[in-house]
Amino acid sequence: MPHDSAPSVSPAILVIRNIGLLLSGDVTRPILDADTIRIENGRIIAIGRAKDVDTSGATSLIDAHGTALAPGLIDSHVHPVAGDWTPRQNQLGWIDSCLHGGVTTMISAGEVHTPGRPRDIVGLKAMAITAQRSFAAFRPSGVKVLAGAPVIEPGMEESDFAELAKAGVTLLGEVGLGGVKDGPTAKRMVAWARKYGMNSTIHTGGPSIPGSGLIGADIVLEADTDVVGHINGGHTALPDSEIRCICEGCKRGLEIVHNGNERAALFALRTAREMGDLARVILGTDSPAGSGVQPLGILRMISMLSALGDVPAEVAICFATGNTARLRNLDCGLIDVGHAADFVFLDKAQHSAGKSLLHSIALGDLPGVGMTVIDGVVKSGRSRNTPPATAVPEVKQ
Numbered sequence: 001m002p003h004d005s006a007p008s009v010s011p012a013i014l015v016i017r018n019i020g021l022l023l024s025g026d027v028t029r030p031i032l033d034a035d036t037i038r039i040e041n042g043r044i045i046a047i048g049r050a051k052d053v054d055t056s057g058a059t060s061l062i063d064a065h066g067t068a069l070a071p072g073l074i075d076s077h078v079h080p081v082a083g084d085w086t087p088r089q090n091q092l093g094w095i096d097s098c099l100h101g102g103v104t105t106m107i108s109a110g111e112v113h114t115p116g117r118p119r120d121i122v123g124l125k126a127m128a129i130t131a132q133r134s135f136a137a138f139r140p141s142g143v144k145v146l147a148g149a150p151v152i153e154p155g156m157e158e159s160d161f162a163e164l165a166k167a168g169v170t171l172l173g174e175v176g177l178g179g180v181k182d183g184p185t186a187k188r189m190v191a192w193a194r195k196y197g198m199n200s201t202i203h204t205g206g207p208s209i210p211g212s213g214l215i216g217a218d219i220v221l222e223a224d225t226d227v228v229g230h231i232n233g234g235h236t237a238l239p240d241s242e243i244r245c246i247c248e249g250c251k252r253g254l255e256i257v258h259n260g261n262e263r264a265a266l267f268a269l270r271t272a273r274e275m276g277d278l279a280r281v282i283l284g285t286d287s288p289a290g291s292g293v294q295p296l297g298i299l300r301m302i303s304m305l306s307a308l309g310d311v312p313a314e315v316a317i318c319f320a321t322g323n324t325a326r327l328r329n330l331d332c333g334l335i336d337v338g339h340a341a342d343f344v345f346l347d348k349a350q351h352s353a354g355k356s357l358l359h360s361i362a363l364g365d366l367p368g369v370g371m372t373v374i375d376g377v378v379k380s381g382r383s384r385n386t387p388p389a390t391a392v393p394e395v396k397q
């Protein structure tokens with residue numbers, strides 16, 4: 001057996017106790033009646049009340065001190081380039097800053113800010129494979145960046161998608177950011193991508209920056225990507241009638257982004273709620289972008305949608321966790337046995353007018369992040385970016 005894959009004799013066991021509020025990430029059951037979690041080798045093994053969970057043999061112990069535990073937040077829409085650097089606003093350390101905003105997983109919607117990015121087919125495939133390899137091998141500050149999201153160009157054949165999938169590429173970047181801007185071509189290529197197990201998204205709305213284009217409801221519906229990327233525009237939104245048409249015309253994920261139109265975000269949310277389809281709503285930042293990087297972007301969306309969109313805070317948190325995981329086929333985003341132990345500890349920010357964490361979010365305040373855990377390992381303590389949490393968890397051993 002090769003030495004680097006040998007299982008350790010004694011598993012790494014993390015026990016988390018005294019959880020004040022357990023937010024599951026599951027929109028059908030957002031709050032669990034539990035205060036203790038056992039993790040072995042980065043996976044959740046047991047969840048329950050302290051007396052019912054085996055806490056023996058812990059190699060690491062966290063006392064949550066009554067704070068809330070939620071799945072680590074997932075940003076469904078980012079544009080990474082290389083490690084923790086982005087050329088868009090020439091910023092270093094942006095992913096580390098987002099970790100301090102509770103984000104433990106990011107999904108690339110295309111590495112389109114790469115200077116001189118190739119648009120020829122062999123070049124775009126090579127770049128996608130390079131990005132996938134690079135971010136699989138290097139997690140900035142521990143954050144899982146799922147990258148390698150090629151942007152489709154005219155002339156691609158089914159064999160190109162087979163080749164990409166075989167090489168480990170699991171995503172398609174935003175359809176419409178490349179040369180394919182018509183429904184029939186997009187539909188054909190998205191179906192090929194799906195056939196080979198690749199999860200897809202599309203640019204919805206007006207152009208984001210010079211060189212980007214308009215994608216309306218007809219093309220979005222015909223392309224039939226797994227996720228309707230930034231249904232609230234990035235920033236230029238479609239008319240309300242077209243947003244409603246997309247919500248009603250498909251069953252795909254409805255992604256609302258921070259770097260989009262906020263009124264359109266609330267319209268899309270209200271439409272999804274009226275349809276009883278809140279399980280389709282997912283969140284992204286679309287950063288880095290012209291509007292820059294928002295380390296607290298996902299938390300800001302949760303608070304904004306809860307406060308102005310009349311969604312309970314515990315449900316809004318599911319938009320950035322379990323919903324995204326389900327629609328993106330991820331093993332994180334849910335507090336459930338067998339899932340990755342990716343967590344964010346939250347508490348009411350100091351001096352919030354809210355009576356509790358959830359009430360403070362419903363009032364539009366941002367929660368304080370007290371700690372993040374990825375694959376059962378603590379990655380950050382009290383956030384340097386959020387307002388200070390009233391209470392924070394403590395590593396006991």
Ligand SMILES: [Zn+2]
Nearest residue numbers: 174203208234
């Ligand atoms: Zn876009």
